[in-house]
Amino acid sequence: MIESLQLLIDVSLLAFLVIIVFASIKMTDLFAVTMLFGIFSFVSALLFLDLDAVDVAFTEAAVGAGFTTVLMLSALRLTQPYENVKHRHSLLALFIVTLTGAALFYGIADFPAMGDPNAPVHQHVAPEYIQLTQEKIDIPNVVTAVLASFRGYDTFGETVVIFSAGVAVMLLLGMGQVKHEQEPEENMVLWVVVKPMIPLILIFGLYVQFHGDFGAGGGFQAGVIFASGFILYSLVFGEMYARRVMPAPILPRLAALGVLIYGVTGLISLLFNKPFLDYTALSSNPVSGQHLGILLVEAGVGLAVFSTILLIYYSFSGREVNHNE
Amino acid sequence: MNELFGHFNYYIVVILMMMGLYIVIASSNLVKKLIGLSVFQVSVFILYITFGKVTEGSPPILTDNTDVYSNPLPHVLILTAIVVGVATTSVGLALIVRIQEAYGSIDEDDINAMDDKDDDHLEKKV
Numbered sequence: 001m002i003e004s005l006q007l008l009i010d011v012s013l014l015a016f017l018v019i020i021v022f023a024s025i026k027m028t029d030l031f032a033v034t035m036l037f038g039i040f041s042f043v044s045a046l047l048f049l050d051l052d053a054v055d056v057a058f059t060e061a062a063v064g065a066g067f068t069t070v071l072m073l074s075a076l077r078l079t080q081p082y083e084n085v086k087h088r089h090s091l092l093a094l095f096i097v098t099l100t101g102a103a104l105f106y107g108i109a110d111f112p113a114m115g116d117p118n119a120p121v122h123q124h125v126a127p128e129y130i131q132l133t134q135e136k137i138d139i140p141n142v143v144t145a146v147l148a149s150f151r152g153y154d155t156f157g158e159t160v161v162i163f164s165a166g167v168a169v170m171l172l173l174g175m176g177q178v179k180h181e182q183e184p185e186e187n188m189v190l191w192v193v194v195k196p197m198i199p200l201i202l203i204f205g206l207y208v209q210f211h212g213d214f215g216a217g218g219g220f221q222a223g224v225i226f227a228s229g230f231i232l233y234s235l236v237f238g239e240m241y242a243r244r245v246m247p248a249p250i251l252p253r254l255a256a257l258g259v260l261i262y263g264v265t266g267l268i269s270l271l272f273n274k275p276f277l278d279y280t281a282l283s284s285n286p287v288s289g290q291h292l293g294i295l296l297v298e299a300g301v302g303l304a305v306f307s308t309i310l311l312i313y314y315s316f317s318g319r320e321v322n323h324n325e
Numbered sequence: 326m327n328e329l330f331g332h333f334n335y336y337i338v339v340i341l342m343m344m345g346l347y348i349v350i351a352s353s354n355l356v357k358k359l360i361g362l363s364v365f366q367v368s369v370f371i372l373y374i375t376f377g378k379v380t381e382g383s384p385p386i387l388t389d390n391t392d393v394y395s396n397p398l399p400h401v402l403i404l405t406a407i408v409v410g411v412a413t414t415s416v417g418l419a420l421i422v423r424i425q426e427a428y429g430s431i432d433e434d435d436i437n438a439m440d441d442k443d444d445d446h447l448e449k450k451v
Binding site: 011017018030051055078080093094096115126129151158162169173316319 | 330331332333334335336337339340341342343344345346347348350351352353354356357360363364367370371374375376377378379380381382383384385386387388393394395396397398399400401402403404405407408409410411412413414415416418419420421422423425426430431432435
């Protein structure tokens with residue numbers, strides 16, 4: 001019964017996704033396309049939830065539906081919010097797409113059916129991870145255990161990628177500065193509604209950060225949620241005030257500090273003759289060593305993601321509109 | 326019912342993927358191209374998460390109530406991929422903003438036309 005219900009939700013959400021993308025293909029108003037993409041992200045977050053991927057759903061809702069939409073809107077402010085109406089060589093595109101799609105459809109026929117417990121993907125390392133999480137790490141959330149401990153190398157690499165992306169955006173656009181003291185439009189309703197929301201968002205961000213071992217959440221989600229509190233403040237009360245609370249020049253240093261915390265946690269294990277990122281070295285008891293290691297690493301990830309996301313936002317929002325005609 | 330829909334997710338993933346690809350090829354607007362790329366990206370996310378699903382499994386957060394969990398590994402891969410994805414998208418958008426400032430347009434055809442004109446001009450000078 002529950003399975004059929006899950007399947008029903010799955011099918012209807014997927015149908016929704018197709019309709020949303022189909023609608024955005026023909027649209028030329030880029031604001032509308034951006035909003036549709038926000039809806040697309042949110043619906044796919046619901047789909048991830050339906051497919052048991054709670055951590056992924058969390059991330060997609062915070063990043064895809066939240067931050068990406070704000071980012072695209074601020075990019076549209078600096079460019080043009082409309083598309084020239086001409087779909088060039090769309091027949092050729094249709095041909096290529098149909099051909100590729102047909103090849104992929106052919107390949108899919110050999111896939112194991114969805115949910116098959118005997119599929120090859122479930123025979124590899126996954127059962128091991130679930131069992132070892134119980135024995136060696138002793139935290140309930142397997143995703144956090146795999147992310148921060150078993151696959152700590154990958155996550156370290158990804159944190160560095162995010163940091164580099166932040167640096168790249170900063171190099172391309174600069175950190176921006178609000179020169180004239182511009183007051184935002186007075187909007188009493190927004191002010192009253194948003195003001196009590198901001199502390200709640202920040203507290204929720206901290207909760208997600210430190211509760212990631214036990215339930216859905218972790219450094220990646222917490223960083224984005226924490227940053228979105230500041231972004232909301234900046235959008236409603238004016239960027240000048242946001243920059244006073246969290247000045248832009250601090251952010252690259254914080255991002256670097258986050259990556260540093262992660263790296264140093266790994267290096268400490270080397271000092272005790274253990275492999276890089278082996279947290280059992282951090283304490284006399286291997287299990288509490290793992291707990292400490294995961295806490296430190298997640299803190300590093302959270303700090304790096306928070307400051308990079310906010311830095312990217314400042315870079316876009318602080319840039320003057322400069323149409324070179 | 327499950328046999329009928331066993332591959333449904335995969336087919337929709339391919340359809341979404343191809344729609345994203347179509348936007349990337351057919352649209353000449355750079356922002357829209359980037360949105361097409363993001364649609365493509367999300368379709369890959371859905372593919373991975375569908376791989377991880379186990380029938381009658383529960384989310385991979387250990388409890389005493391069940392022994393069957395969905396596969397946590399795709400979740401980890403996609404979780405980090407989403408955050409990396411937004412970081413790379415922002416680099417793409419930053420490049421587009423710089424293109425707008427240099428050319429006054431974010432339409433690929435216009436930009437190519439301007440480049441061609443510049444090239445002709447240079448050749449004449451030489």
